[in-house]
Amino acid sequence: MVSVEEMINGVWIEGEQLKTPGPRFIEQLATLLVELHTSSYATEPSEMWNIIDDLIEWKDKDSYCEDALDDLYPITDELKGCWVSLHGDLWRQNILVNEEGNLNGLRDWEALSIGDPHWDFRMIRRWIGWDGLDELLLLYNSGVKWHCKRDYIEILDKISLCHSIKIRKERGLLRHDKPDTLDLFKEYIRIWPKAPLMTVDGRFSYIKLN
Secondary structure, rough: OOOHHHHHOOOOOOOOOOOOOOOOOHHHHHHHHHHHHHOOOOOOEHHHHHHHHHHHHHOOOOOHHHHHHHHHHOOOHHHHOOEEEEOOOOHHHHEOOOOOOOEEEEEEOOOEEEOOOOHHHHHHHHHHHHHHHHHHHHHOOOOOOOOOHHHHHHHHHHHHHHHHHHHHHHHOOOOOOOOOOHHHHHHHHHHHHOEEOOOOOOOOOOOOOO
């Protein structure tokens, strides 16, 4: 795996986007995030609070989004207490793995920014499950001076799902989306905290992940 600095500088990374994590994937991701979050590569503030403010102002938000924002309010001060370098857009298309599913690196560093470390964990459980997230946090927390909490990530996962739906309702499907991408996000919300199994072609089935 190339270094974080090389990833940020755009070094070519071999591999394919994440489908099924390999036996070393979670350990490798924890190590990479520790390296990134204890670095000083980022200079611009994260979009997290702008995203949250947009959801607060969103006139068409449903009860799920309202509940997610209600859950967020009590922890807002704690989410402003730790500032680290973030990848900012950690989802399967930006996670490159080898044939065994082990981590080769991360791409698309356009959202590199400074913010709360919980933000980088908000989507990953959709591909490693909640048990995988627990393992990831155990390894990650042992390598940093702060402590990321699963219940905070659960709230940010819901916030992220709401944001994903909002931008697609307002702008239409994004460049990398499949025709049923909006249905996928709605399904995530319908069965939360479970998750549908999303395949590499963007389709999904109703299989639970942990």
